[in-house]
Amino acid sequence: MSTKKFMYLNRRAPYGSVYALESLEVVLIAAAFDQDVSLSFIDDGVYQLVEGQNPEGIGMKNFSKTFHALGDYDINQFYVSAESLEERGLSLDDLMPLVWEDEDDDWAEKPSIKVVSNVELTKILSEQDVCLSF
Amino acid sequence: MKISIQINEGPYQHQASDTAYQFAKAAIAKGHEIFRVFFYHDGVDNASRFTIPPQDDRNVVNNWASLDIKNAEGEPELVVCVAAALRRGMLDEGEAGKNGIDGNNIHPAFRISGLGQLIEAGIQSDRLVVFGD
Numbered sequence: 001m002s003t004k005k006f007m008y009l010n011r012r013a014p015y016g017s018v019y020a021l022e023s024l025e026v027v028l029i030a031a032a033f034d035q036d037v038s039l040s041f042i043d044d045g046v047y048q049l050v051e052g053q054n055p056e057g058i059g060m061k062n063f064s065k066t067f068h069a070l071g072d073y074d075i076n077q078f079y080v081s082a083e084s085l086e087e088r089g090l091s092l093d094d095l096m097p098l099v100w101e102d103e104d105d106d107w108a109e110k111p112s113i114k115v116v117s118n119v120e121l122t123k124i125l126s127e128q129d130v131c132l133s134f
Numbered sequence: 135m136k137i138s139i140q141i142n143e144g145p146y147q148h149q150a151s152d153t154a155y156q157f158a159k160a161a162i163a164k165g166h167e168i169f170r171v172f173f174y175h176d177g178v179d180n181a182s183r184f185t186i187p188p189q190d191d192r193n194v195v196n197n198w199a200s201l202d203i204k205n206a207e208g209e210p211e212l213v214v215c216v217a218a219a220l221r222r223g224m225l226d227e228g229e230a231g232k233n234g235i236d237g238n239n240i241h242p243a244f245r246i247s248g249l250g251q252l253i254e255a256g257i258q259s260d261r262l263v264v265f266g267d
Binding site for chain 1: 264
Protein backbone atom coordinates (compact mmCIF):
# COMPACT_ATOMS: atom_id res chain seq x y z
CA MET A 1 0.00 0.00 0.00
CA SER A 2 1.27 3.47 -0.83
CA THR A 3 2.16 5.98 1.87
CA LYS A 4 0.19 9.17 2.06
CA LYS A 5 0.37 12.20 4.30
CA PHE A 6 -2.61 12.11 6.67
CA MET A 7 -3.52 15.15 8.76
CA TYR A 8 -5.96 15.04 11.65
CA LEU A 9 -7.25 18.55 12.26
CA ASN A 10 -8.66 18.90 15.77
CA ARG A 11 -10.82 21.95 16.33
CA ARG A 12 -12.92 21.14 19.39
CA ALA A 13 -12.53 20.98 23.17
CA PRO A 14 -11.88 17.49 24.59
CA TYR A 15 -15.20 17.36 26.47
CA GLY A 16 -18.61 18.78 25.55
CA SER A 17 -18.84 16.76 22.35
CA VAL A 18 -17.49 13.42 21.21
CA TYR A 19 -15.48 14.70 18.24
CA ALA A 20 -12.13 14.86 20.06
CA LEU A 21 -12.40 11.36 21.54
CA GLU A 22 -13.54 9.78 18.29
CA SER A 23 -10.81 11.64 16.38
CA LEU A 24 -8.22 10.06 18.67
CA GLU A 25 -9.78 6.65 18.00
CA VAL A 26 -9.17 7.17 14.26
CA VAL A 27 -5.58 8.26 14.90
CA LEU A 28 -4.92 5.07 16.90
CA ILE A 29 -6.24 2.93 14.05
CA ALA A 30 -4.27 4.99 11.54
CA ALA A 31 -1.08 4.08 13.40
CA ALA A 32 -1.46 0.50 12.17
CA PHE A 33 -1.52 1.56 8.51
CA ASP A 34 2.05 2.81 8.27
CA GLN A 35 1.11 6.20 6.88
CA ASP A 36 2.77 9.58 7.47
CA VAL A 37 0.50 10.92 10.23
CA SER A 38 0.36 14.45 11.66
CA LEU A 39 -2.07 16.09 14.04
CA SER A 40 -2.92 19.75 14.28
CA PHE A 41 -4.80 21.61 16.98
CA ILE A 42 -6.61 24.86 16.38
CA ASP A 43 -9.42 26.86 18.04
CA ASP A 44 -10.74 25.02 21.14
CA GLY A 45 -8.86 21.94 19.90
CA VAL A 46 -5.77 23.24 21.75
CA TYR A 47 -7.53 22.35 25.03
CA GLN A 48 -7.16 18.66 24.10
CA LEU A 49 -3.43 18.89 24.90
CA VAL A 50 -3.67 20.83 28.16
CA GLU A 51 -1.79 19.18 31.03
CA GLY A 52 -3.63 18.07 34.17
CA GLN A 53 -7.12 17.37 32.78
CA ASN A 54 -9.54 15.92 35.31
CA PRO A 55 -13.02 15.32 33.91
CA GLU A 56 -14.00 12.92 36.70
CA GLY A 57 -16.52 15.37 38.10
CA ILE A 58 -18.51 15.38 34.84
CA GLY A 59 -18.47 11.58 34.55
CA MET A 60 -16.15 11.48 31.54
CA LYS A 61 -13.03 9.42 30.95
CA ASN A 62 -9.72 11.31 30.87
CA PHE A 63 -8.51 10.20 27.44
CA SER A 64 -5.73 12.81 27.24
CA LYS A 65 -3.26 10.20 28.54
CA THR A 66 -3.62 8.39 25.22
CA PHE A 67 -1.73 11.21 23.51
CA HIS A 68 1.38 10.13 25.45
CA ALA A 69 1.25 6.71 23.78
CA LEU A 70 1.23 8.04 20.22
CA GLY A 71 4.99 8.66 20.15
CA ASP A 72 5.52 4.90 20.41
CA TYR A 73 3.54 4.50 17.18
CA ASP A 74 5.72 7.00 15.29
CA ILE A 75 3.03 9.65 15.58
CA ASN A 76 5.11 12.59 16.69
CA GLN A 77 4.13 15.53 14.52
CA PHE A 78 1.77 17.66 16.62
CA TYR A 79 1.22 21.18 15.29
CA VAL A 80 -0.49 23.63 17.64
CA SER A 81 -1.75 27.01 16.51
CA ALA A 82 0.12 29.81 18.30
CA GLU A 83 -2.80 32.19 17.75
CA SER A 84 -5.34 29.73 19.20
CA LEU A 85 -3.16 29.24 22.30
CA GLU A 86 -2.71 32.97 22.79
CA GLU A 87 -6.42 33.75 22.35
CA ARG A 88 -7.11 31.36 25.25
CA GLY A 89 -4.35 32.64 27.52
CA LEU A 90 -2.35 29.43 27.07
CA SER A 91 1.25 28.73 26.16
CA LEU A 92 3.39 25.68 25.38
CA ASP A 93 4.09 25.37 29.14
CA ASP A 94 0.40 24.58 29.77
CA LEU A 95 0.46 21.60 27.40
CA MET A 96 1.39 17.98 28.10
CA PRO A 97 5.13 17.36 27.52
CA LEU A 98 4.62 14.83 24.72
CA VAL A 99 7.80 13.15 23.52
CA TRP A 100 8.99 10.47 21.12
CA GLU A 101 12.23 8.50 20.94
CA ASP A 102 14.37 9.07 17.86
CA GLU A 103 15.94 5.74 16.92
CA ASP A 104 18.31 7.50 14.50
CA ASP A 105 19.67 9.60 17.37
CA ASP A 106 20.43 6.98 20.04
CA TRP A 107 16.75 6.94 21.13
CA ALA A 108 16.95 10.52 22.34
CA GLU A 109 13.64 11.85 23.65
CA LYS A 110 12.38 14.70 21.49
CA PRO A 111 9.30 16.88 21.87
CA SER A 112 6.33 15.96 19.65
CA ILE A 113 4.55 19.31 19.95
CA LYS A 114 5.47 22.22 17.74
CA VAL A 115 3.75 25.58 18.16
CA VAL A 116 3.29 27.16 14.73
CA SER A 117 1.60 30.28 13.39
CA ASN A 118 -1.61 29.91 11.42
CA VAL A 119 0.32 30.93 8.29
CA GLU A 120 2.78 28.06 8.84
CA LEU A 121 -0.11 25.71 9.61
CA THR A 122 -1.81 26.67 6.35
CA LYS A 123 1.35 25.66 4.49
CA ILE A 124 1.58 22.35 6.39
CA LEU A 125 -2.09 21.60 5.61
CA SER A 126 -1.55 22.33 1.92
CA GLU A 127 1.18 19.67 1.83
CA GLN A 128 -1.15 16.87 3.00
CA ASP A 129 -2.78 14.18 0.84
CA VAL A 130 -5.69 13.53 3.20
CA CYS A 131 -7.04 15.91 5.80
CA LEU A 132 -9.60 14.65 8.32
CA SER A 133 -11.29 17.42 10.23
CA PHE A 134 -12.86 16.88 13.64
CA MET B 135 -11.74 10.34 -10.22
CA LYS B 136 -12.05 7.94 -7.31
CA ILE B 137 -13.78 9.71 -4.42
CA SER B 138 -14.55 8.70 -0.85
CA ILE B 139 -16.81 10.54 1.53
CA GLN B 140 -16.86 10.82 5.32
CA ILE B 141 -20.10 11.92 7.02
CA ASN B 142 -19.88 13.13 10.61
CA GLU B 143 -23.46 14.22 11.39
CA GLY B 144 -26.80 12.50 11.74
CA PRO B 145 -29.78 12.92 9.38
CA TYR B 146 -32.39 15.70 9.78
CA GLN B 147 -30.60 17.49 12.64
CA HIS B 148 -27.88 18.60 10.26
CA GLN B 149 -27.59 19.08 6.51
CA ALA B 150 -24.20 17.36 6.16
CA SER B 151 -25.67 14.03 5.05
CA ASP B 152 -28.04 15.68 2.53
CA THR B 153 -25.21 17.74 1.06
CA ALA B 154 -22.95 14.70 0.88
CA TYR B 155 -25.73 12.77 -0.90
CA GLN B 156 -26.21 15.56 -3.45
CA PHE B 157 -22.44 15.67 -3.94
CA ALA B 158 -22.19 11.89 -4.42
CA LYS B 159 -25.10 11.86 -6.86
CA ALA B 160 -23.59 14.71 -8.89
CA ALA B 161 -20.15 13.06 -8.89
CA ILE B 162 -21.59 9.76 -10.15
CA ALA B 163 -23.56 11.62 -12.84
CA LYS B 164 -20.30 13.20 -13.99
CA GLY B 165 -18.70 9.75 -14.35
CA HIS B 166 -16.68 9.71 -11.13
CA GLU B 167 -16.48 6.67 -8.89
CA ILE B 168 -17.61 6.76 -5.27
CA PHE B 169 -15.23 4.25 -3.71
CA ARG B 170 -16.74 4.37 -0.23
CA VAL B 171 -18.98 6.46 2.02
CA PHE B 172 -17.93 6.22 5.67
CA PHE B 173 -20.38 7.19 8.42
CA TYR B 174 -18.78 8.36 11.67
CA HIS B 175 -19.82 10.16 14.88
CA ASP B 176 -23.61 10.72 14.81
CA GLY B 177 -23.34 10.06 11.06
CA VAL B 178 -23.93 6.40 11.88
CA ASP B 179 -27.62 7.28 12.43
CA ASN B 180 -27.95 7.72 8.66
CA ALA B 181 -28.00 3.92 8.38
CA SER B 182 -31.15 3.27 10.43
CA ARG B 183 -33.81 1.31 8.59
CA PHE B 184 -36.36 2.55 11.16
CA THR B 185 -36.53 6.25 10.21
CA ILE B 186 -40.02 7.45 9.25
CA PRO B 187 -39.86 11.02 7.98
CA PRO B 188 -43.13 12.85 7.10
CA GLN B 189 -44.39 11.95 3.63
CA ASP B 190 -43.67 15.38 2.17
CA ASP B 191 -40.04 15.32 3.40
CA ARG B 192 -37.02 13.66 1.79
CA ASN B 193 -36.00 10.24 3.09
CA VAL B 194 -32.29 10.59 3.85
CA VAL B 195 -31.66 6.88 4.48
CA ASN B 196 -33.46 5.76 1.33
CA ASN B 197 -31.64 8.45 -0.67
CA TRP B 198 -28.34 6.86 0.29
CA ALA B 199 -29.64 3.36 -0.39
CA SER B 200 -30.84 4.45 -3.86
CA LEU B 201 -27.27 5.27 -4.92
CA ASP B 202 -26.52 1.54 -4.71
CA ILE B 203 -22.84 2.06 -3.92
CA LYS B 204 -21.20 -1.37 -3.94
CA ASN B 205 -17.77 -2.88 -4.56
CA ALA B 206 -16.80 -5.51 -7.14
CA GLU B 207 -17.81 -8.26 -4.70
CA GLY B 208 -21.30 -6.78 -4.45
CA GLU B 209 -20.87 -5.62 -0.83
CA PRO B 210 -22.28 -2.22 0.12
CA GLU B 211 -19.70 0.55 0.30
CA LEU B 212 -21.90 2.61 2.60
CA VAL B 213 -19.85 1.77 5.68
CA VAL B 214 -20.86 2.47 9.27
CA CYS B 215 -18.13 2.68 11.93
CA VAL B 216 -18.67 -0.17 14.36
CA ALA B 217 -17.36 1.58 17.49
CA ALA B 218 -19.41 4.71 16.82
CA ALA B 219 -22.47 2.61 15.90
CA LEU B 220 -22.45 0.34 18.95
CA ARG B 221 -22.24 3.18 21.46
CA ARG B 222 -25.21 4.82 19.72
CA GLY B 223 -27.41 1.72 19.54
CA MET B 224 -26.95 1.05 15.82
CA LEU B 225 -26.63 -2.70 15.31
CA ASP B 226 -26.68 -5.16 12.44
CA GLU B 227 -27.72 -8.75 12.94
CA GLY B 228 -24.20 -9.93 13.75
CA GLU B 229 -23.51 -7.27 16.39
CA ALA B 230 -26.96 -7.75 17.94
CA GLY B 231 -26.27 -11.47 18.27
CA LYS B 232 -22.77 -10.93 19.69
CA ASN B 233 -24.07 -8.51 22.29
CA GLY B 234 -27.26 -10.37 23.19
CA ILE B 235 -29.61 -7.64 21.89
CA ASP B 236 -33.01 -8.71 20.51
CA GLY B 237 -33.13 -6.50 17.43
CA ASN B 238 -31.13 -4.78 14.73
CA ASN B 239 -31.61 -1.60 12.77
CA ILE B 240 -28.97 -1.26 10.04
CA HIS B 241 -30.49 -0.80 6.57
CA PRO B 242 -29.34 -3.58 4.18
CA ALA B 243 -27.76 -1.04 1.81
CA PHE B 244 -25.19 -0.31 4.55
CA ARG B 245 -22.66 -2.48 6.36
CA ILE B 246 -20.87 -2.16 9.70
CA SER B 247 -17.08 -2.25 9.73
CA GLY B 248 -14.03 -0.81 11.46
CA LEU B 249 -12.24 2.53 11.30
CA GLY B 250 -9.55 0.91 9.18
CA GLN B 251 -12.03 1.21 6.31
CA LEU B 252 -11.85 4.99 6.62
CA ILE B 253 -8.05 5.02 6.50
CA GLU B 254 -8.09 2.60 3.58
CA ALA B 255 -10.54 4.86 1.76
CA GLY B 256 -8.12 7.75 2.28
CA ILE B 257 -5.25 5.69 0.87
CA GLN B 258 -7.15 4.24 -2.11
CA SER B 259 -9.07 7.31 -3.23
CA ASP B 260 -7.93 10.36 -5.15
CA ARG B 261 -10.00 12.52 -2.80
CA LEU B 262 -11.54 12.03 0.64
CA VAL B 263 -14.24 14.63 1.25
CA VAL B 264 -15.45 15.24 4.82
CA PHE B 265 -18.99 16.52 5.49
CA GLY B 266 -19.89 17.87 8.93
CA ASP B 267 -19.49 20.81 11.28
